Amino acid sequence: QSVLTQPPSASGTPGQRVTISCSGSTSNIGGNTVNWYQHLPGTAPRLLIYSSSQRPSGIPDRFSGSKSGTSASLAISGLQSEDEADYYCAAWDDSLNGYVFGTGTKVTVL
């Protein structure tokens, strides 16, 4: 059981904006930054957002992240067919003294 909870699925039509939530606690999101990964089957996960809202080099600005209290969210604007993938939030958990991933959200482009 993950300590970070995400909705199992999200969907949108091309061009729409999709938002994914990630709910945690004071020991993880509340006290540390959040990272977001995109994972397509058969490939390595890709870091999309680090430090809650920063994008690594090469990540389109269609992807944005935010954090408030013990929750975080990832927004994908201008949804494209290649955005269809699984998305995971993650953060360090001070109580577990370990890195935790969220339950994952499957994004479908309708």
Added chain:
Amino acid sequence: QVQLQESGPGLVKPSETLSLTCTVSGYSISSDYYWGWIRQAPGKGLEWIGNIHHSGNTYYNPSLKSRVTISVDSTKNQFSLRLSSVTAAGTAVYYCARTQRPNFYSAYEHWGQGTLVTVSS
């Protein structure tokens, strides 16, 4: 550009020890950063196993800690995972990865392609 590649047996028997190696190119493990292992069981989400610094400092998933050992071989620019007493639940794609910043709590920016390990008799 740092690159990581997992290697090891694709089939392990129940109760035995799973052993994988991650070979790093384009960057010296001895320089800095944390080097980690993450896995994904079929139909499941990502699960962090643990990470290591070249100094030997390690962090492990509490749920696996009693069975996991991560080590570094700087001479070969490799780091390894050993998971003992495996069961079918250990069947997964195992990824090695490097943190984005030289902190144990940092995000993982560089990943290997992953290797499937099946636990079966």
